[in-house]
Amino acid sequence: MIEKLLGGIAGLGLAGTIAAAVLQPVTVGPVLGATGAAMGATAFALDMRRREEETADEANRVSNAFNFLYESNKGLVSPNQLSLLTGTPLARIEAFLSALANEQNGQFIPMQTGMIVSFPHPQNTLQELTNNANAWAQSQTEQMSQENQKLRQQIALINAARVAKASQASAAPTPAPNGVVPPPSQNQKQVEPWNNLL
Numbered sequence: 155m156i157e158k159l160l161g162g163i164a165g166l167g168l169a170g171t172i173a174a175a176v177l178q179p180v181t182v183g184p185v186l187g188a189t190g191a192a193m194g195a196t197a198f199a200l201d202m203r204r205r206e207e208e209t210a211d212e213a214n215r216v217s218n219a220f221n222f223l224y225e226s227n228k229g230l231v232s233p234n235q236l237s238l239l240t241g242t243p244l245a246r247i248e249a250f251l252s253a254l255a256n257e258q259n260g261q262f263i264p265m266q267t268g269m270i271v272s273f274p275h276p277q278n279t280l281q282e283l284t285n286n287a288n289a290w291a292q293s294q295t296e297q298m299s300q301e302n303q304k305l306r307q308q309i310a311l312i313n314a315a316r317v318a319k320a321s322q323a324s325a326a327p328t329p330a331p332n333g334v335v336p337p338p339s340q341n342q343k344q345v346e347p348w349n350n351l352l
Contacts (some may be wrong), residue, residue, distance in 0.1 A: 163193050215240040216250065229273045230263075 167189025174185040219239040223231045233251055237244045251271045254260065260273040 163189070163196055167192065212240070212242055216242060216247070224273060231271045231273065232268070233271070234268055 167186070170185050170189065171182055174181045216236070219236055220231060223236060223239075231251065233244060233247045236242075236251070237247045240247070248269075251260070255262065255271050255273070258273055260271045263270045263272055
């Protein structure tokens with residue numbers, strides 16, 4: 155397309171130069187200069203347009219490849235892989251991913267083959283929320299389990315004290331109907347508080 159447009163401008167300039175040479179030979183130089191300037195300006199404008207189209211095409215390829223890698227790897231994007239898929243130089247991909255990571259709270263993860271960028275992904279976020287909820291429920295369960303264990307220990311101590319008191323009450327000599335306490339049995343030791351205190 156550029157060649158056709160430049161060819162048209164050159165043809166028009168050639169026709170103008172021939173017409174100027176026949177009608178006004180003095181104006182041949184300025185007509186040739188104007189034709190050259192018009193061709194240069196046209197080539198520059200068309201080159202700028204071509205670069206803009208290439209930049210837009212590159213941006214489209216990078217965004218499509220980025221979306222593919224982001225979804226298929228659940229938020230993990232390798233700069234090397236993105237560079238190979240898009241045909242874009244690695245330095246430009248790394249600059250793009252660095253800027254995007256700063257904006258989207260991405261993290262660079264060092265690997266043996268280079269860096270990988272981890273971006274937040276909805277599936278990972280749901281997994282993290284699930285893990286946090288499970289950890290909270292587990293901590294609540296552990297706390298209640300510990301309180302339950304303490305209560306069981308206290309109940310066991312109370313029951314042990316009750317059994318001990320009941321066994322002491324049954325082991326104490328019961329007075330005979332005449333009010334005399336029977337002598338201690340041979341299994342029980344006689345307690346002498348006076349001698350124990352001295």
